[in-house]
Amino acid sequence: MSEHIVIVGAGHAGGTLATQLARAGDRFRITLIGAENWPPYERPPLSKQLLMGEVPTEKVFLRPESFYADKGVDLRLGTEVTSIDRAGKTVTLAGGESLAYDRLALCTGTAIREIPVAGRDLPGVHYIRTIDDTLAIREKAGSGARVVIAGGGYIGLEAAAALRKLGCDVTVIEMMDRVMARAVAEPVSRFYEAAHRAEGVHILLETGVAEIGGNGRAEYVADSHGHVHPADIVLVGIGVVPVVALAADAGLAVDDGIVVDARARTSDPDIFAAGDCTRHPNALLGQTVRLESVQNAVDQARCISNELTDKGADYAEVPWFWSDQYDLKMQMAGLPAPDDQVVVRGGPDSRSFSVFYLRDGKVSGVNAINVGADYVRGRKWIGEGRTVDAARLADTEIPIKEV
Amino acid sequence: MPVIHITNRAGAESTLEAESGISIMENLRDNDYEIDAICGGSCACATCHVYVDEAWAARLPAQDDDEKGLVEDEPTYKPNSRLSCQIEMTDALDGLKLTIAPEA
Structure with missing residues (x-):
């Protein structure tokens, strides 16, 4: 009989997890529950192409809306999950309906941080x-x-x-x-x-x-x-907070994020969590982190999918991000600390330069503005834990591949 | 409708009736051809990497520096590597053959 996987949260992590698991055919029965009325979609364009009106709304969907039914995924939109009964292995929906699960995945993401001033509730x-x-x-x-x-x-x-x-x-x-x-x-x-x-x-x-x-x-x-x-x-736009109430109310470990291990398992072996809502270890970084990023949402969802299909591996990914503003495309990798050494490569005047971060000589981060090659190299170096000479890095006469 | 002949990661071949006017990445993603396309087509990652059949390579729009920088550093890079988000599907590409690159 198929294992019933209930995914709470139909954002980037939840949508990716459902898509990945659906590839296993009959092995899983998948229910994907989203609070919004939209199918899973990409959030980065919300402050970019969608805001500018450059793309129609459907263009930001992770998959066409019909995809889920086609793949046998029960997509329930406009639906809130109000509680988890871990002993009975069920979740309760806002309407009172109860859903039994074999495994549960919490992909609840983040909520906006409200501005704590008078007038914050005014329309507009x-x-x-x-x-x-x-x-x-x-x-x-x-x-x-x-x-x-x-x-x-x-x-x-x-x-x-x-x-x-x-x-x-x-x-x-x-x-x-x-x-x-x-x-x-x-x-x-x-x-x-x-x-x-x-x-x-x-x-x-x-x-x-x-x-x-x-x-x-x-x-x-x-x-x-x-x-x-x-x-x-x-x-x-003053930040977001992880959505952890459901997990916390169910007695799962929470610490500025739902605490998961390297396989994205919470403190309950039948409950996983992925994406912005998790605090997770990352062997590459040597610390636990909570990340707000598409990359982490997708990679952690994949981590769960691999675990459930007997291909499990510990999570160890270099975090990466991007930001588009005007004609400036910034690509970033790593999680530099505030006291890391900063090395500027190239002149900001050219609107194409990069900044590398070094900790004890090792590359800990890169911000590359309109210079993809530096980003790619930096991301690779972070993954390798490579030591780089700061003076050579700052010298644009030396091609990045030869630094 | 133009078609794309696709070899997936397992080596299986299939033919997709493609939509013109959107990228090849969107065609592959929307039909569940194993690519992640994490950045949604912003040319910020390399998770929509494909190998284009040699006969077709020259008929595609040229690579810009961004795409080149990203794809060339992939461990699975080959001279016929492309990021499928950077190629718009058109009727002129009817019959295009490509292979989904392995996961990096």
Whole structure:
């Protein structure tokens, strides 16, 4: 008899897991439960191509909507799971229905971090997490619309670039003294700050949001220096938090993420977890991490699928990410620490350069802007734990392959 | 409809009735041909790697530096390697033959 796999969460991890397991034919019966009404889709375009209206909504689906039924996957959309009964091996759905599982996979992802200021509940305060979020912003984002963005991280800056392209007047309010401060080294931050200013984005650093206000809807943002910014759209991009309540309520180990082992198993042997919601060990990094990335969602989903099809292997992947803003394509790998040595390769003026991070001489990270070859090489070096000479790395006369 | 002749990772051959106007990657992905296409066609990864039949290689749009940089460093790289997200399917490519590259 087929083993019934219930997957909670139909994002990148859940969708990938269902697709992978479906390839095993009759071995599994698969139920994929999603809270949204959309089939599994890619989230990166939400702050990029979809926001700009460059692609129709169906284009971001991981698979055509009909795919799941064709493969025998029971896709249940618009459905919340409210609890897990580990002893009885069932999950309860919002309508009261109970579903028995043989194995359960939690792919619950993240939820937006709400901005803790007055006016946060006013209509017109937007976040970017779902297709519906993006479509709602796009509807109002005509030429000349005034947009105030709280947060100068990836989401805020990608949205700023997309909204400038639509002709909006864009202001970004960032608490730190530079943009993307948590993710990249200062030279990269300064480069992006200048690039956005050159495109006409107003960037306010070391500035917080004091209040969002308006008459029945968000009409302005007051910043921490007492300035008031009129707004047609207020967009908040200040990070996300892992969705762990279901796991925690069921008594599974949780520590800023659902705790899993190297095979993506939770503290219950019949329950797995994958994606942004997990805290997991990564042998390559020598530490446990929680990552917000498509790469990790897909690779961890694959880790579960391999485990369930007797091809199990410990998770050890170099994390990688990307960010598109204007004509700037940044590809990143590794998880550098704030005190790692920073080596700049090439001139930011050319709009094509890279920044490498070294820890004890070993490559720990790379940010490559419009220079794919440096990214590919850096990612490889991180995986190999390779030691690189900083001076040679900084010398663009030496081809990257010969550094 | 144009067709693509595909050899999968297990070596099995099949013919796909392809859709023109979208990438070859999307054609393969939507029909479950084993590729992950993690970045969704942004040319940011190399998980839609295929080998194009030699006879067809010259008839495809040229590789740009991004694609070249990514694919050339794959451990499974061959001179006829391409990232399928960077090739739009057209009626002119009717009969294209390709092989899904092994997982890197």
